[in-house]
Amino acid sequence: MMPALVCAFWISLAASLYLVLSRDTLRCVIGLGLMGNAVNLLLLASGRLQYTQPAVVPPGESALSLAANPLPQALVLTAIVIGFALLCFSLVVVMAIAERSGKDDLLLLRHTEPEDTAPVVPSFLEKEKETP
């Protein structure tokens, strides 16, 4: 079980890193979603994975024996909920960006930053440029 999980974790983490490094907005967002799932696998593995029993106390007993650790499962559940909400939000943002500007290349998205091609001109030089 553990080797399979480790393989799954590293493969999905590598794939998601590859996607996140992309300049394409949609690829980056999908990469982040995939990375969230890879991290969830890691969280799950941080408990005792070798026990396949459920993480509940059997009837008539007061303590857990040979059971999975319930805490990482609770953590994963929280992380899944947050990750899912953020994935939906980010997909909407990416779609809105693509619809409004027709672009999905991050280098072309310069609405919040001045163009790097435009030289930064101090005011007194700008006036000189305007006069001729």
Next chain:
Amino acid sequence: MTTLILLPVLTTLATMLCTIFTVRRQHWQQWISLVGSGTLACVTLILLQQVLAKGPALTALGGWPAPYAILFRVDALSAVMLVLTALMACAALVYMASEVDPLPPHPLTHPLLHGALAGICGALCTADLFNLYVWFEVILVCALGLLALGNLGGRMLQLDAVYKYFAPNLLATLLLLIAVGLIYAATGYLQFDALHQAAPALPEALVTVLVATLLLALLIKSAAFPLYAWLPASYPALPVAVMALFAGLLTKVGTYAILRMAGDVFSPTPGILMEGLGWIAAITMVAGVLGAAYHWDIRRILSFHIISQIGYILLAIALGGLAPDSTSAHNAYGAALFYTVHHIIVKANLFLLAGLVFACTGSFDLRRVGGLVASHPLLALLFAVPALSLVGVPPLSGFWAKLLVLQEALAQGRMLWAAIALSVSFLTLYSMLKIWQEAFWKAHPSAKPQKTSRSLAPAWLTITVLSGITLLLGISPQQLLAVSVLAVRSLGGGP
């Protein structure tokens, strides 16, 4: 005492709910918001006073005994940060009552703002690693909402800002989650005290990897080099009051968490990490201030200054981790806290002042404004106080903050770091002079500057009070210094 610890989070959450219910009545919403932040200020002040008198307070949620329950723990460090959070909330909300922005705030601004404040309070109060992650997510979600709202420069500006804020910050929270998973797998605990006791038993190399992952995530959150470009790309899309609140608090929650992890939970932190943190701090200072020297939009200049000043705080934390003895470590951590307090007040004030410059002249672009010394001499005077304090001119608060950091760097023989910190001060002076020269000193480029008939009284009140606090901290820094050193003395399992 038990309920008192929970009150900062509960107050902000309750205010958030009330402002959601009054979305259709903006006037009510504004008053509820103000009352809520005022209550938060009272609660945090009482909490600070109690913690200073009686020592750290803690409460366990969920009815479980100590290492399993979700703990809320407030020591003096958290309490000081909570008071500052409340102060900034009051300042931003009073300022929001004036009509500085071209458009009135979106009805959902208040609920989201209080949601972000709840996240900040939670991150400052919690004593549980996974809980810290959740509060960071709360802050992230509310910040994304605030960025997406409004229509300042066309929808594309908002969407672009949302995207550029979202991607690096989500990467940081995922890294934080990886660190949480790894730390839990290695120690079996998530709670700060239990981690502090369990960490020394682990091999040094393992602790180095765990803390490195954790610090990497938090460094992205605090906009340190090299992943800082999201900050100046997203903050200018916000309304002025919200921008000032974010500028004051959000990255500082990141540095608080770094101080908490490196100086408290995992102390003594491996030296190689602190050495690396020191260099990251030095490069962050230089990169931030060079960005500020390049740009012409006041908001972008000030955003880059946040990054540069984060470098000083990180440098103080790194010096604390590298300190040879505990007195020296306390001095350095105390300097980090003093610097944080000074920086939050000054930086938020500068952003609020930039809003007034916009309201008086009609632009944030330094090339299109001017003549403010002649038309608004009081504004020029109020700008000079935080601007010179940011540079570090005596006798303002920034001078003492920089002096404390430099003293510690020189005492530890870190001449290169001290030299970088000093030269960055000169570059800070250059970019502040640029704002002064362009916005205040030169004549307005267009012959007839537009007159504003908007009501700006609350904005003037806010910046006057904040400048007054900066002056006061500069004239008598002893009290804050005493509180800072007292606050960091309990770090790392101290009394």
